[in-house]
Amino acid sequence: MTVLLWVVLPYVAILVFVLGHVWRYRYDKFGWTTRSSELYERRLLRLGSPLFHFGILFVLLGHVGGLLIPEAWTDAAGLSETAYHWIAVVLGTIAGVLTISGMAILIYRRRTVGPVFIATTRNDKLMYLVLAVTILLGLGATFLANVAAGGYDYRHTVSPWFRSVFLLRPDAQLMAHVPVLYQAHALSAMTLFVIWPFTRLVHVLTAPVGYLTRPYIVYRSRTPRPARRGWAS
Secondary structure, three states: HHHHHHHHHHHHHHHHHHHHHHHEEEEEEEHHHOOOOOOOOOOHHHHHHHHHHHHHHHHHHHHHHHHOHHHHHHHHHHOOHHOOOOHHHHHHHHHHHHHHHHHHHHHHHHHOOOOHHHHOOOHHHHHHHHHHHHHHHHHHHHHHHHHHHHOOOOHHHHHHHHHHHHOOOHHHHHHHOOOOOHHHHHHHHHHHHHHHHHHHHHHHHOOOOOHOOOOOOOOOOOOOOOOOOOOOO
């Protein structure tokens, strides 16, 4: 079971994530969008969207720093383990709260604004559910393991396991005795990456580079104008 969860499943998630995006771009290029609902309602969107997007950006940056940067590098930079621990806890908690607050506003908007609710698909509901569970589990692990339980250094277990997967030398035993909340957070994150290519989250990998070179759009009236006679200008 340990090998299945921490060796087989990560590679399945990576494979589905990559091939799913290739398939989606190849066969559903016009569906590669967030399906914006700004025209239906703007007041709640102006509040919830920045909270969610800035929060999730800081969550992502925190995970990049915590999972990809080895402890030896921060030690060499003069950052003590205690300082790193509290920076990670404080900033991670703030980023998580911002993300959850923004998501709560966006979900409330989708549930209470008629046209937005009608435009919400089952795919959207599944995506919101998995994303919310993943973030809440991360917040729970941050608080319970690092504050209530006196601290847990995931850079000795979770981070080396994560890097070992991408180095093609997966070490499942590193995750065998990790606290349950960290394991649940990792499993929910893999689930999120599996469904990612088939949801509106694909827009994260899209940059509007084409707008820089796109020609102007010419709008013409549907009603033909009467022909002018003589020298009329």
